[in-house]
Amino acid sequence: MAEKIYRVNMTNLTTSTEPVPDKWLGLGGRGLTSTIVADEVEPTCHPLGGKNKLVVAPGLLSGTVAANSGRLSIGAKSPLTGTIKEANSGGTAAQMLAKLGCKALIIEGLPEGDAWYTLLISKDGVTIQEEQELVGKGNFDVVATIGKRTDEKHGIITIGPAGEMKLSAANISIKDPDSHLRSSGRGGLGAVMGSKRVKCIIIEPTDAKVEIVDQEKFTEANRAFTKALVDNPISQALGTYGTNVLVNIINEAGALPTRNFTNGQFDGHEEISGETMHDIIVEREGKPKHNCHKGCVIQCSQIYNDKEKKYKTSGFEYESIWAMGADCCVDNLDHIAEADHLMDDIGVDSIETSVAMGVAMEGGLLEFGDGEGICRILREDVAKGTPLGRIIGCGAASVGRAFGVTRVPVVKNQAIPAYDPRAVKGMGITYATSTQGADHTMGYTIATNILGVGGSIDPLSQDGQVELSRNLQIATAAIDSTGMCLFIAFAALDDEKCLPALVDMINARFGADLTADDVTNLGISILKTERAFNEAAGFTNKDDRLPEFFYEEPIAPHNVVWDIPDEELDKFWDF
Amino acid sequence: MSTNEISITVKLFAFFRENRFKQQEQTFPATITVREIIQRLGIDPEEVGVTMINSRHCTLDQTPVQGDQLAIFPVIGGG
Numbered sequence: 001m002a003e004k005i006y007r008v009n010m011t012n013l014t015t016s017t018e019p020v021p022d023k024w025l026g027l028g029g030r031g032l033t034s035t036i037v038a039d040e041v042e043p044t045c046h047p048l049g050g051k052n053k054l055v056v057a058p059g060l061l062s063g064t065v066a067a068n069s070g071r072l073s074i075g076a077k078s079p080l081t082g083t084i085k086e087a088n089s090g091g092t093a094a095q096m097l098a099k100l101g102c103k104a105l106i107i108e109g110l111p112e113g114d115a116w117y118t119l120l121i122s123k124d125g126v127t128i129q130e131e132q133e134l135v136g137k138g139n140f141d142v143v144a145t146i147g148k149r150t151d152e153k154h155g156i157i158t159i160g161p162a163g164e165m166k167l168s169a170a171n172i173s174i175k176d177p178d179s180h181l182r183s184s185g186r187g188g189l190g191a192v193m194g195s196k197r198v199k200c201i202i203i204e205p206t207d208a209k210v211e212i213v214d215q216e217k218f219t220e221a222n223r224a225f226t227k228a229l230v231d232n233p234i235s236q237a238l239g240t241y242g243t244n245v246l247v248n249i250i251n252e253a254g255a256l257p258t259r260n261f262t263n264g265q266f267d268g269h270e271e272i273s274g275e276t277m278h279d280i281i282v283e284r285e286g287k288p289k290h291n292c293h294k295g296c297v298i299q300c301s302q303i304y305n306d307k308e309k310k311y312k313t314s315g316f317e318y319e320s321i322w323a324m325g326a327d328c329c330v331d332n333l334d335h336i337a338e339a340d341h342l343m344d345d346i347g348v349d350s351i352e353t354s355v356a357m358g359v360a361m362e363g364g365l366l367e368f369g370d371g372e373g374i375c376r377i378l379r380e381d382v383a384k385g386t387p388l389g390r391i392i393g394c395g396a397a398s399v400g401r402a403f404g405v406t407r408v409p410v411v412k413n414q415a416i417p418a419y420d421p422r423a424v425k426g427m428g429i430t431y432a433t434s435t436q437g438a439d440h441t442m443g444y445t446i447a448t449n450i451l452g453v454g455g456s457i458d459p460l461s462q463d464g465q466v467e468l469s470r471n472l473q474i475a476t477a478a479i480d481s482t483g484m485c486l487f488i489a490f491a492a493l494d495d496e497k498c499l500p501a502l503v504d505m506i507n508a509r510f511g512a513d514l515t516a517d518d519v520t521n522l523g524i525s526i527l528k529t530e531r532a533f534n535e536a537a538g539f540t541n542k543d544d545r546l547p548e549f550f551y552e553e554p555i556a557p558h559n560v561v562w563d564i565p566d567e568e569l570d571k572f573w574d575f
Numbered sequence: 576m577s578t579n580e581i582s583i584t585v586k587l588f589a590f591f592r593e594n595r596f597k598q599q600e601q602t603f604p605a606t607i608t609v610r611e612i613i614q615r616l617g618i619d620p621e622e623v624g625v626t627m628i629n630s631r632h633c634t635l636d637q638t639p640v641q642g643d644q645l646a647i648f649p650v651i652g653g654g
């Protein structure tokens with residue numbers, strides 16, 4: 001099926017399908033969302049106004065049987081950061097959109113009036129329907145209600161009450177293969193969807209297949225690629241302990257931000273660690289391994305059950321557990337799981353909202369460690385949209401302003417996750433220079449600074465950090481365009497067969513002749529496109545800085561401050 | 576403990592804990608390397624991803640001193 005651009009104009013409630021312009025043909029995922037946003041969105045526009053556009057795109061290999069290729073990119077100008085934004089997620093939507101031939105879905109304009117809408121995507125294009133039943137519902141109820149209305153096989157992209165309220169920490173949820181949720185979490189893209197009054201997007205199942213130009217070569221390359229992933233010991237540990245295996249090692253390295261970034265180690269680390277979580281999951285008959293999309297061979301997700309052995313949450317990630325755990329000093333995994341479930345249902349980013357809670361605790365709203373208090377505020381304030389709930393639901397910087405707290409861990413208004421930049425300098429470079437505000441996934445230097453993957457660079461030294469972050473940010477932009485899960489990078493960094501197999505798959509899929517250098521150049525061009533958008537929106541090198549307190553307050557146990565000179569940071573863009 | 580011996584805290588993580596321990600005070604000859612400690616624990620050094628002494632990365636050839644904390648991790652990742 002020939003790929004098309006599906007366009008929805010919410011101002012006049014019309015839809016169209018268009019051929020893919022030549023300049024977008026070789027792009028997918030983040031490369032495509034960022035290029036479309038840069039091409040069509042005025043950089044200075046209000047993110048919640050009629051000039052912003054929400055762009056949804058599967059990756060270049062999504063919809064094929066390539067292992068781990070089911071990731072979806074969603075882009076727009078972010079209401080949280082004011083920068084360009086791409087949020088990446090698993091779930092079933094990417095593969096379903098790709099099979100329908102939808103290269104990208106562009107939602108533009110704003111409707112007049114108070115009505116809400118649902119978009120239905122099928123092989124014939126998009127239809128817009130007025131929506132009443134789902135309005136005000138949490139994400140789990142949306143998925144259950146649509147399941148009854150259609151069948152369990154439909155794909156769903158939805159916003160919760162937070163998106164409807166246009167809170168800047170609102171995320172977009174994607175249905176996973178078990179009708180649970182995955183999140184395009186960061187940057188408040190749920191608020192952009194809410195501003196367009198689109199409650200949810202329903203994707204019709206299809207038997208159609210994605211075209212592969214050279215099937216034999218594709219199958220062979222996928223075999224080599226899958227083997228590289230499966231053989232990698234990190235993949236195996238991810239399947240057992242999930243990403244939460246990191247709590248103990250980041251704590252041991254003295255880089256686990258604790259008590260709103262005032263310490264690098266948390267006394268309760270063992271209680272919230274991946275090892276403890278694994279034992280609880282097994283004891284309560286949950287699943288330590290779980291895939292967020294069909295074809296994932298790493299399976300870092302899990303099913304975490306409550307004490308009654310009933311489903312509580314999945315995709316229970318290290319960064320969310322750190323934020324609600326160490327950063328808020330909550331050492332009870334059940335409280336953290338309940339908060340995670342609530343945030344998924346309300347539709348807020350579990351990193352942004354939890355870091356906001358840490359700032360609010362410093363502001364005196366709750367005692368540090370009060371996990372039940374956090375859940376109560378999520379239920380009674382954030383979900384219901386009380387003034388306090390809206391302040392928290394607009395993120396850490398919003399809370400800092402409202403409560404007069406100056407220790408606010410954000411870059412470009414987006415909360416810093418899970419790795420203290422004073423104790424892992426490479427991450428500080430990534431947080432400061434990323435085109436999308438503080439985001440660990442943009443250039444995950446933890447691999448080389450802490451885990452010994454792709455070489456080894458001392459986390460406390462200034463040397464080599466800019467180059468490390470730059471190389472990883474370039475590689476990440478390219479991987480985010482393929483539809484691949486970022487965790488293929490662990491194999492790609494240390495197994496020489498992995499990356500060539502990935503390039504071979506792209507070539508076999510499209511009949512192309514790309515080299516590894518072409519893939520690197522794609523990453524470079526994406527970063528430059530995103531940077532140019534931000535500059536046109538008014539950002540300068542002065543925005544590529546960490547908050548003041550990192551320069552002034554040493555963090556234990558290493559008693560280090562952020563000491564990379566500003567001029568070094570500015571060299572990041574010398575490429 | 577003689578002057579030729581050191582007492583250090585050994586911490587194990589992830590599946591290295593299976594049939595072993597989370598954390599233990601152990602006594603070793605003063606000249607012992609990290610690699611030798613790993614071998615004494617019955618862990619294959621090939622399976623070791625990261626080692627830290629007092630929260631700083633160390634090599635397998637390093638020699639801990641009295642009172643050190645040695646953390647031993649398998650090859651792990653996340654993010």
